[in-house]
Amino acid sequence: MFLNLPFLTAFLSCLACVLASPVKARAPVPAVTYLGSQGRILSGGAAAKGLVYTAGTVPSLNGTIVSGGIRNETAQVIRNIAAILEEGGTSWEYVLKTTVYLATMDDYAAMNEVYAAMLPNPKPARTAVEVGQLPGNFSVEIEAIAAIPEI
Ligand SMILES: *[C@@H]1O[C@H](CO)[C@@H](O)[C@H](O)[C@H]1NC(C)=O
Numbered sequence: 422m423f424l425n426l427p428f429l430t431a432f433l434s435c436l437a438c439v440l441a442s443p444v445k446a447r448a449p450v451p452a453v454t455y456l457g458s459q460g461r462i463l464s465g466g467a468a469a470k471g472l473v474y475t476a477g478t479v480p481s482l483n484g485t486i487v488s489g490g491i492r493n494e495t496a497q498v499i500r501n502i503a504a505i506l507e508e509g510g511t512s513w514e515y516v517l518k519t520t521v522y523l524a525t526m527d528d529y530a531a532m533n534e535v536y537a538a539m540l541p542n543p544k545p546a547r548t549a550v551e552v553g554q555l556p557g558n559f560s561v562e563i564e565a566i567a568a569i570p571e572i
Pocket residue numbers: 482483
């Protein structure tokens with residue numbers, strides 16, 4: 422019988438090197454829960470590893486953008502985010518970071534007035550930027566990252 426010794430040796434040493442090579446540590450895949458039960462009212466969010474990330478949340482109520490200008494829009498966005506946070510087991514009290522997207526910086530002062538009045542202290546870290554255009558007929562969109570408190 423023909424026995425290919427070099428091949429067998431190569432095969433065995435290769436097998437040995439595979440068995441001996443350390444298993445690479447893989448980062449655990451986070452279990453992500455998507456928060457979507459608010460339906461068309463909200464853009465939703467995702468919770469993982471004790472954090473909730475909201476989507477960019479818009480001033481809609483039952484699928485319709487609220488009227489009344491930047492102050493009313495800001496208030497509605499903050500309430501919509503509150504609903505997402507609640508679904509994720511947290512609240513504005515535990516928000517670490519927000520990003521505020523404004524169609525125009527001319528709305529900054531009015532947005533800030535409502536934001537300052539509605540959010541608990543200490544305020545989360547915030548970035549506020551003018552983006553020029555938002556994907557609908559509204560003037561403000563906000564996203565938030567919150568910790569989920571241990572109960
Ligand atoms: C939004 O929809 C819910 C249920 O569909 C309804 O109970 C509520 O009155 C609506 N709110 C407004 C402001 O339209």
